[in-house]
Amino acid sequence: MPSTFTHEFNAPAFKAKVSFNTGLFINGQFVDGSDNTTIDVINPTNGKVITSVSEGTPKDVDLAVDAAHAAFDTTWGLHTPGAQRSRLMSKLVALMEKNADELAALEALDNGKTFNWARNIDVAGSIDCIRYYAGWADKITGQVQETTEDKLTYSRHEPIGVVGQIIPWNFPLLMMAWKIGPALACGNTVVLKPSEFTPLTAIRMCHLIKEAGFPPGVVNVLTGYGNTTGNAISSHMRIEKVAFTGSTLVGRKIMEAAARSNLKNVTLELGGKSPNIIFDDADIEQAVNWAVFGIFWNHGQTCTAGSRIFVQEGIYDEFFKRFMEKTQSLKIGDPFAPDTFQGPQVSEIQFNRIMSYIESGKAAGAKVEIGGERHGSEGYFIKPTIFTNVDPSMKIVQEEIFGPVCVLIKFKDEEDVIKQANDTLYGLAAAVFTQDLNRALNTAHRLKAGTAWINCVNSFNSNVPFGGFKQSGIGRECGDYALTNYTAVKAVHVNLGHKM
Ligand code: NDP
Helix, strand or coil, rough: CCCEEEEEECCCEEEEEEEEECCEEEEEEEEEECCCCCCEEEEECCCCCEEEECCCHHHHHHHHHHHHHHHHHHCCCCHHHHHHHHEEEEEEEEHHHHCCCHHHHHHHHHHCCCHHHHHHHHHHHHHHHEEEEEEHHHHHHCECCCCCCEEEEEEEEEEECCCEEECCCCCCHHHHHHHHHHHHCCCCCEEEEECCCHHHHHHHHHHHHHCCCCCCCCECCCCCCCCHHHHHHHHCCCCCEEECCCCCCHHHHHHHHHHHHCCCEEEEECCCCCCEEEEECCCCHHHHHHHHHHHHHHHHCCCCCCCCCEEEEHHHHHHHHHHHHHCCCCEEECCCCCCCCCCCCCCCHHHHHHHHHHHHHCCCCCCCEEEEECCCCCCCECCHHHHHHHHCCCCCHCCCCCCCCEEEECCCCHHHHHHHHCCCCCEEEEEEEEECHHHHHHHHHHHCCEEECCCCCCCCCCCCCCCCCCHHHEECCHHHHHHHEEEEEEEEEEEECCCC
């Protein structure tokens, strides 16, 4: 019998006792893993165990795939009209709205992000995303192709079947919504693995999915480790598609596993090292505010984090002064305190990884202008860190740190900065700050990135495509672009009188 997580939240913004079963969610039931093992979930604020959740194994992936196939062949897929899928998704939206504060509190406890951000961005964005795709469920259409008068030819956009989805820990609920939203709208069934660092909101969502009345087996969620459960999903012979969000390193493994097994369809949302370009004519106060948000929001654990900040030489000194002041003013601490901007990094592993990048920057001769060390004595807090005096060969300039660490680089002109900004193997996002419309558009168009922001950063919408150029990914999430990831196109030729 899987264990129950019980927790009394006593924060100014949320006071309540929550309690729910933490088993694997297979075929509409909460069950133990086949090996009866569990995974401890750690509170990043103090390093203590919050609870434990069932550990999935490859055997459990098989069971989940069986359930997902059975549902696809009977109660979902082509057996449920889009309008009915839409109704169920709308019920889920209503339940998410009803439990929004609880979901935000779980995210803050488990991930360390602030309750306020979790509520206003993660939970609000997840609700918005499921609502958006609920609207699509009865609007998945093919086309009629004109061929000859004695033939009718049309295409159907059919669901692919059982899809595997593997998500990271930085936006646990939002990544789940981005994945299950389009998959369910198109009629697929799902086997999803959250990160074992942050499984709580995904498990809570399973309770809401059950309460909403989704048929058993439509959504299956297995908490488990990447190299076992994750690998079993990406290499499974009866999973037709895998969608992954995470690091470029693991993305490559997913693609290899897909190729080695059944050549399943693959979409990847991977890492980034996004440039944030500030020209001389930018509104400097706004540029500073956005640059701080760009890198330090979500503790730098954002795939689009503006971690390379390029500032034109004419305003460099002024920008530097104000950027330092603003960074110094950020409050670090308890994710549930109303004025906290930055909580802890998600895990000890991530904390150590970020600190080793900071040490490598120092050793390579970069200058730490602020931060560069842990904050406090318990938990995984790191002070916001600004490096200057960097050169393009340094690891801190080239590699994704995924923490509150940025490099500040002075540039001369447009040509110079575009060359430097594009000098990365990533291409997820980029931002440009200027009042000159021509320069803004010209720069945005020449940057090699899947998203280009002008005078803003880290801005997302459910109906706007998101994804990477180069090694930042394959395919697009959000908007109607994501629907193409979850449909298989079938051409039907009907003979209306052509005799042989
Ligand atoms: P990882 O790539 O380490 O892990 C992502 C997920 O994959 C986790 O659930 C992980 O499980 C699982 N996994 C690990 N190894 C395997 C494997 N061999 N086969 C199948 N699954 C596996 O990323 P993180 O969780 O550390 O997240 C941070 C990374 O994600 C950053 O690089 C970031 O840029 C990227 N990211 C990209 C986004 C985008 O949209 N482009 C959005 C959010 C994050 P386990 O936890 O057990 O390792």
